[in-house]
Amino acid sequence: MTEPIIEVNHISKRYRLGQIGAGSLREELSAVWQSLRGRSRKTADKNGNELRALDDVSFKVKTGEILGVIGHNGAGKSTLLKILSRITEPTSGEATLRGRVASLLEVGTGFHPELSGRDNIFLSGAVLGMSKDEIAQKFDRIVEFSEIGKFINTPIKRYSSGMTVRLGFAVAAHLDADILIVDEVLAVGDARFQEKCLNMIRSIQEDGRTIIFVSHNSSAIESLCTRAILLERGKIVADGPAHQVMRRYLQSEEMKIDGRVIINDGRLKLTSFNATYQYIDRSTCRIEFTILLDAKAAPPELYIDMALETQENVRVLQLVSLPHQYSAQCTGDKPVSITYTLECSPLKPGDYFATVYVHHPQLGPLLQVDRIKAISVIAQADYPECRSSGFNALLTVPFEFRQNHNPQS
Amino acid sequence: MDKSYEIKIQPASRITLLNWKELSGYRDLLLLIIRRDFVARYQQTILGPAWAIVQPLATSLVFTVIFGKVAKIPTDGAPPFLFYLTGMLFWQLFSGSVLAGGNSLQNNASLFNKVYFPRIIPSLGTQISQLIPFTIQLLIYAGFGIWYFTGSETAVFHWQRLLWFPFLLILVITLSLGISLGFSAITAKYRDLQHALGFLVQLGLYATPVIYPVSSIAEQWRWMVWLNPMAAPISTAKWMLLDAGSAPGIPLIFSTVATGIILVIALYFFQRVQRTFIDTV
Structure with missing residues (x-):
């Protein structure tokens, strides 16, 4: 197989800023009126009222590859997905997809609340590109996968949101496309569902099908994707093995402004922050934080502390360096790079944010x-408790269970 | 690798009005969308599709009282109630389609934003769905027709004229598809015009010879009535079914040609707008 299954050549997408949100006849008429009076509309465009969502993007994907697309909000990830899914057209350039394409940009595409689960399986399947016979053939498996059971003939407006999501996901999991375009929205939902989603992607991978996967979730990208591309302001700035590109993403320029600067006396600048989370077993995970400080004007000795918080601002960890006399030496000409390594109980799935404190004993x-996006923890197959909906503790710890005989009353 | 699945994505250099090959691959989706519209509309209703007969019967009854008894507008010798019912039968097919399909891009925007399939599919579905209430209305209409023609000694039903029926049906469906697509293309861009749709359709009823015969219009103004492409099919239907008035010859040819032109122009704009309309939603 010499031909790449996906070939993207010089794709650009431009939006005229003036056009977005316009669309009332009155505005259009006034534009026509202006042009009649000799004021061309084009002048507005020349003034830079143009957004390049994608700028000359080219890449190739081989059959069986899982390509991760990463980038900050507004970097052009969704636009790329929409062009490859044929939801919108590029302004210039072309792409060739050699195979059946299914795009999963939401769960339950095409669902209608009034219809029964059965009808919606057929409708959503057809919307996603399956034929009626194909759906009928897989129907029993879809129902089984969705765990909807006897509610299959009930209108889905009576379903719980979890049931709807499961049903939508069951349809998506049974698509037979050669190329799957998957958005990270699929990875939302409870931990158990996330895990199911990731398992599905793994099984698709085993079938040798090709996936384009967009996500912010670094562990998902690193564990699933064979390759990743990094988009920044509509351009590909890195393309290579997923872990390398992910590292680059975490160090990329916009990362600096990701956090909230609370104190800054001007001597120091946080230039990069990188965190990795590695699940080892039921009682252990390894977390590594690496920070890079621009310390040209800094005093020669610094104490750097770290804290990790959940999305809801619950502090999970605090790493205090002063009691241990862990100080960083600054020479002024080189940036200061510090790595913290620690092991603890595995964390509950979710996003975690870091706080970095730098202080000097006298100054x-x-x-x-604050709030530097640090790690995203995804569910692991071997700790089942976080899959149950009632689980909301931060840590999972292995425990023993024993019934005591002859209890004293 | 199956070559037939190769997809090329590029800015369209020219606009394809209808890609038959692609559409035929989405037959199942079209049928399921028709089913969806049908089931969703009549879910949790008592009478279900039977509601389709209430509106034309009630309107015809009101017209009989107001325009027949009070205003005494002539009906070319046909019984007023059947005269109005005939007009309403075809007018409802048209207005129902346009009201349901004239905003199809906007109505399906959230779906079009997530997945690709030919954007014309929901419009085609709406058009075909309209045949369900039409068929029910036709059955009721046939009942009234039989009752009238068997009860009357002078009225003669011209069976051979029924040959025109399929032609009229196709003409009205094509016209409503054209108007729906055209309106969808316009409202996708100028969203304010979707409020005008209902109003325009309502006005259209009075611009079309549904409640009055063309013969009641002064000779020198009649051409203005015929400019409306719905005028000729409705007048033909009344001649065909009730022997009211005469068959409009040239106006029917004009209406057919106009319908064809409207459909082509509307398709052109629809296909042009649908390619990138999602960027402006």
Whole structure:
């Protein structure tokens, strides 16, 4: 197989900013009126009222590859997905997809609330590109996968949101496309569902099908994708093995402004922050934080503390360096790079944010940056408790269970 | 690798009005969308599709009282109630389609934003769905027709004229598809015009010889009535079914040609707008 299954050549997509949100006849008429009076509409465009969502993007994907697309919000990820799914057209350039394409940009595409689960399986399947016979053939498996059971003939407006999502996902999991375009929205939902989603992607991978997967979730990208591309302001800035590109993404320029600077006396600048989370077993995970400080004007000795918080601002960890006399030496000409390594119980699935404190014994606090997006933890197959909906503790710990005989009353 | 699945994505250099090959691959989806519209509309209703007969019967009854008894507008010798019912039968096919399908891009925007399939499919579905209430209305109509023609000694039913029926049906469906697509293309861009749709359709009823015969219009103004492409099919239907008035010859040819032109122009704009309309939603 010499031909790549996906070939993207010089795709660009431009939006005229003036056009977005317009669309009332009155505005259009006034534009026509302006042009009649000799004021061309084009002048507005020349003034840079144009957004390049994608700028000359080219890449190739081989059959069986799982390509991760990463980038910050507004980097052009969704636009790329929409063009490859034929939802919108590129402004210039072309792409060739050699195979059946299914795009999963939401769960339950095409569902209608009034219809029964059965009807919706057929409708959603057809919307996603399956034929009626194909759906009928897989129907029993879809129902089984969705765990909807006897509610299959009930209108889905009576379903719980979890049931609807499961049904939508069951349809998606049974698509027979050669190329799957998957958005990270599929990875939302409870931990159990996330896990099911990731398992599905793994099984598709085993079938040798090709996937394009967009996500912010670094562990998902690193564990699933064979290759990744990094988009920044509509351009591909990195393309290569997933872990390398992910590292680059975490160090990329916009990362600096990701956190909230609370204290900054001007001597220091946090230039990069990188965190990895590795699940080892039921009682252990390994977390590594690496920070890079621009310390040209800094005092020679610094104490750097770290904290990790959940999305809901619950502090999970605090790493305090002063009691241990862990200080960083600054020479002024080189940036300061610090790595913290620790092991603890595995964390509950979710997003975690870091806070970095830099202080000096005499000068006091020099820098504090809050809410730096640090790690995303995904569900692991071997700790079943976090799959149950009632589980909301931060840590999972292995425990023993024993019934005591002859209890004293 | 199956070559037939190769997809090329590029900015369209020219607009294809209808890609038959692609559409035929989406037959199942079309049928399921028709089913969806049907089931969703009559879910949790008592009478279900039977509601289709209430509106034309009630309107015809009101017209009989107001325009027949009070305003005394002539009906070319046909019984007023059947005269109005005939007009309403075809007018409802048209107005129902346009009201349901004239905003199809906007109505399906959230779906079109997530998945690709030919954007014309929901419009085609709406058009075909309209045949369900039409068929029910036709059955009721046939009942009234039989009752009238068997009860009357002078009225003669011209069976051979029924040959025109399929032609009229196709003409009205094509016209409503054209108007729906054209309106969808316009409202996708100028969203304010979707409010005008209902109003225009309502006005259209009075611009079309549904409640009055063309013969009641002064000779020198009649051409203005015939400019409306719905005028000729409705007048023909009344001649065909009730022997009211005469068969409009040239106006029917004009209406057919106009319908064809409207469909082609509407398809052109629809296909042009649908390619990138999702960017403006």
